[in-house]
Amino acid sequence: MFGPQVPTVPVTEIADDTYLLDVREDDEWAAGHAPGAHHLPMMELPARMAEVPTDRDVAVICRSGGRSAQVVAYLRNNGWDQVRNADGGMRQWAAVGRPVVAGDGGPGQVI
Incomplete structure (x- = not known):
């Protein structure tokens, strides 16, 4: 969909x-994210690029890779x-059984 210039990696x-850079919105992050991920909403990226190693x-x-x-x-x-782009996003992450935690540290879900 985005051509060869966007390399992917299976989750x-x-x-x-x-x-692991999670670019979803705050409510999506709070509902469930990968443990150890770093949250940086997509729209904030231009102002915060220095945070990305x-x-x-x-x-x-x-959520799904777009x-x-x-x-x-x-x-x-x-x-x-x-x-690289995480192929299939958090939906795929959860589908293959990788852990998802909520903002409060409890079990999370992908919304």
Whole structure:
């Protein structure tokens, strides 16, 4: 959908030490996110790009993969080389049994 310039990674292959960047909105994050993920809503990215590391693998995730693909394309166009789109997003993350926690630390759900 976004062409070859947007590399992807299956959620099952995202290593624990990968910087997981969740670009969903606050309510989506609060309902459920991957433990250890870093929250940066997509619309805030241009003002907060310095928070995204350039020296390690970064996987960008949203609900289903559309917003995160746009973020990956944006970051790659701005010099990030080690960034990939989490294929299938949080829906796929949860579907394969990876953990999801709510904002309060309890069990979460993908909305």
